[in-house]
Amino acid sequence: MKPVYIMVGGFLGAGKTSTISRLARHYMAQGKKVGIVTNDQTTDLVDTQSLRSQGFDVGEVAGSCFCCNFNALTSTVEHLGEGQLPDVILAEPVGSCTDLVATVIRPLTEVYGVPLDIAPYGVILKPSHGLRILRGEKTSGFSPKANYIFRKQIEEADFVVINRVDELSPAEVAELQLLIETEYPGRPILRCSAKTGEGFNALIETLELRGQFGRRLMEVDYDIYAEGEAELGWLNSQVVVESKLEFDLDEFLIDLISRLHSRLLASNAEAAHLKVIGLSDASYAVANVVSNLTGPELSLASGTKTTAANVVVNARVAIDPADLEIMVREELAAAAEFIGVSQNVVSLQSFRPGRPVPTHRITV
Ligand SMILES: Nc1nc2c(ncn2[C@@H]2O[C@H](COP(=O)(O)OP(=O)(O)OP(=O)(O)O)[C@@H](O)[C@H]2O)c(=O)[nH]1
Numbered sequence: 027m028k029p030v031y032i033m034v035g036g037f038l039g040a041g042k043t044s045t046i047s048r049l050a051r052h053y054m055a056q057g058k059k060v061g062i063v064t065n066d067q068t069t070d071l072v073d074t075q076s077l078r079s080q081g082f083d084v085g086e087v088a089g090s091c092f093c094c095n096f097n098a099l100t101s102t103v104e105h106l107g108e109g110q111l112p113d114v115i116l117a118e119p120v121g122s123c124t125d126l127v128a129t130v131i132r133p134l135t136e137v138y139g140v141p142l143d144i145a146p147y148g149v150i151l152k153p154s155h156g157l158r159i160l161r162g163e164k165t166s167g168f169s170p171k172a173n174y175i176f177r178k179q180i181e182e183a184d185f186v187v188i189n190r191v192d193e194l195s196p197a198e199v200a201e202l203q204l205l206i207e208t209e210y211p212g213r214p215i216l217r218c219s220a221k222t223g224e225g226f227n228a229l230i231e232t233l234e235l236r237g238q239f240g241r242r243l244m245e246v247d248y249d250i251y252a253e254g255e256a257e258l259g260w261l262n263s264q265v266v267v268e269s270k271l272e273f274d275l276d277e278f279l280i281d282l283i284s285r286l287h288s289r290l291l292a293s294n295a296e297a298a299h300l301k302v303i304g305l306s307d308a309s310y311a312v313a314n315v316v317s318n319l320t321g322p323e324l325s326l327a328s329g330t331k332t333t334a335a336n337v338v339v340n341a342r343v344a345i346d347p348a349d350l351e352i353m354v355r356e357e358l359a360a361a362a363e364f365i366g367v368s369q370n371v372v373s374l375q376s377f378r379p380g381r382p383v384p385t386h387r388i389t390v
């Protein structure tokens with residue numbers, strides 16, 4: 027049996043990792059061996075830490091996106107499962123990438139030597155930005171060039187998943203559905219919640235379909251794509267937080283992310299995704315902001331009091347990365363001082379993503 031390759035696309039903060047985690051649990055409950063590949067422009071990934079903490083077999087492509095380092099994707103796939111490839115491979119591309127059918131899915135079937143059973147390509151739609159972008163609102167949060175990437179992601183999808191239906195009104199879901207159907211006809215639309223599992227039976231059934239999938243040809247203006255990506259400030263950092271006395275890990279993370287959120291609001295800099303994970307010996311916690319309007323959320327509580335934690339910060343924000351770095355360093359210091367702990371930034375990278383130059387691009 028060929029390993030099934032499922033790639034879950036969608037914009038930054040759309041719910042890809044949450045969806046992959048739920049799918050992985052489903053396939054493992056069926057007795058299948060599952061491997062996951064995460065991806066980012068640089069090292070220190072919240073997603074890798076979070077998925078590994080959940081006990082999954084995770085390989086990481088860090089330093090370049092799947093499309094621009096196709097060989098890193100395939101070699102990471104080959105290292106999953108310790109010598110025997112998993113039955114199901116779940117892959118999460120970087121949320122600011124598009125043109126993944128031409129640069130990843132098609133090369134996997136037409137260039138790569140290991141046969142894979144490629145599932146239909148689904149793109150998770152992020153309602154917080156999606157509604158505003160698809161309505162054509164001027165205040166969508168991002169520039170037209172970043173919105174171009176958001177739209178191109180939907181255009182190449184075999185099917186679209188409206189995520190977060192647990193917190194959308196029926197009218198909002200209906201409007202999103204109509205907007206997608208009108209602009210991108212022919213793509214089946216699912217309604218899901220990666221948080222509650224609603225709609226996942228339909229998602230799993232859709233992923234089992236085979237036929238003319240992963241073949242949508244589309245034109246991509248790589249100048250607009252590159253400029254849209256470069257409008258995002260990117261920051262990954264690893265920080266050690268310590269104290270003689272125990273501190274509440276969840277409180278620290280939610281305070282930190284709330285401080286960062288306030289700074290972004292004050293600077294009118296839109297968050298695409300701000301995520302922090304705190305890992306202590308006993309457990310871990312995650313806090314997120316997926317848009318300035320959505321606000322901070324402790325998406326996973328640890329309930330832990332500890333004297334030491336490893337904290338990883340990943341920020342993707344429409345702001346100059348130098349300003350983002352100042353904000354993160356200042357708010358880390360402020361959050362640590364607030365509860366009387368020390369913080370030591372072990373590593374920090376902040377930059378604008380470089381121009382995407384795919385290893386392969388198959389468009390015929
Ligand atoms: N309420 C609600 N929250 C969700 C749902 N899916 C994801 N989230 C939350 O949205 C945030 C982002 O989810 P992720 O799964 O990390 O999103 P992602 O697409 O992997 O993000 P990037 O890897 O940064 O691009 C987290 O706080 C999740 O808990 C959902 O269906 N409902």
Ligand SMILES: [Mg+2]
Nearest residue numbers: 042043073118
């Ligand atoms: Mg993710």
